[in-house]
Amino acid sequence: MSAAPEEEKFPEIAEYDEIISAYHGTDARCATLIVSSRFTIGHKSTLYLGDGVYFYQGCRDWALDWARTHDKIPPVVIRSIVSMGKCLDFTNKFYSAHFLEFCTKLRTRLASKERTRSLLNKMTDATVINMIANKTPVDTVRAEYHLDRRAFEASKIRLDSRLVVCVRNLDKIRESEIDTNSRPSP
Amino acid sequence: MKTKFEADFVATLNYILHETSDEELIRMIEEAEGGVYQYATESVIQKGINAMMFSMSFMIPGTVFPIFPQGTFFVKWDTRVANYEDLALAA
Numbered sequence: 001m002s003a004a005p006e007e008e009k010f011p012e013i014a015e016y017d018e019i020i021s022a023y024h025g026t027d028a029r030c031a032t033l034i035v036s037s038r039f040t041i042g043h044k045s046t047l048y049l050g051d052g053v054y055f056y057q058g059c060r061d062w063a064l065d066w067a068r069t070h071d072k073i074p075p076v077v078i079r080s081i082v083s084m085g086k087c088l089d090f091t092n093k094f095y096s097a098h099f100l101e102f103c104t105k106l107r108t109r110l111a112s113k114e115r116t117r118s119l120l121n122k123m124t125d126a127t128v129i130n131m132i133a134n135k136t137p138v139d140t141v142r143a144e145y146h147l148d149r150r151a152f153e154a155s156k157i158r159l160d161s162r163l164v165v166c167v168r169n170l171d172k173i174r175e176s177e178i179d180t181n182s183r184p185s186p
Numbered sequence: 187m188k189t190k191f192e193a194d195f196v197a198t199l200n201y202i203l204h205e206t207s208d209e210e211l212i213r214m215i216e217e218a219e220g221g222v223y224q225y226a227t228e229s230v231i232q233k234g235i236n237a238m239m240f241s242m243s244f245m246i247p248g249t250v251f252p253i254f255p256q257g258t259f260f261v262k263w264d265t266r267v268a269n270y271e272d273l274a275l276a277a
Contacts, residue, residue, distance in 0.1 A: 045219045050218075086191045088195070094188070094192060095195070098195065098196060098199060101199075102199045102202075102203065105203050106202070106203060109203065109211075110211075113208065115208060115212075116208055116211065116212060119211075119212060119215050122215055122216075122219050123215070124219075126218075127215060127218045127219050128218070129218075130217075130218035130219075131202065131214050131215060131217075131218035132195070132198055132199065132202070134214065134217065134218060135198045135201065135202065135214075136191075136194045136195060136197075136198040
């Protein structure tokens, strides 16, 4: 995990805090509860990016789609202003490259001994992210999520691409409101 | 390194890979894996009650159930209330 030499010439730069609009799909009852109180962190090893509250960055319609396909009745979207803080950002090559190297070495280590081999089956993205975040504070995690749908065969644009943001530190959700555009027509 | 967080991130990866014992690594993975029942006791009776509490948690979001002395489980239980209702994405 050694840093590249050219990076070591600039040992530290100021951290900046990115502010984003983020959208969370749910149903009307939960939306009212969330906006009047606050979000609650979810825990499950099958979650995409580990423990946290999940949003789509910058796109209300993905959140609305999610709510519809997960039988949220009536589907509603909450719009939040999120401060990304210490972000484990998989759209940033620094984190994705180190994550790849880490997972490869961890799997090798687990596979090398009888007593740890069974843990290979427990390794998911969520487990690894949680393990890292339990040791060093991570406010948010961001990654792209996409299916393979394209407009035509030679197209390189993934039509279903979306940015998923998992907020682990709820203090980073600055404000939330029900997106009135997402309310179903009476 | 570019930022302190990036430095901390790399230091954490190195720590997990090179400075943990097998026992510590196993514990870290099991803790990170989560899951509602991993912190519960193995008692059949308690499992039944846990299941009932889990169902109730859908009706009363945010409720804490400090019934048994295994505080860890119930504190975590409280943070799991919105799992299935409020998450925007389950893989």
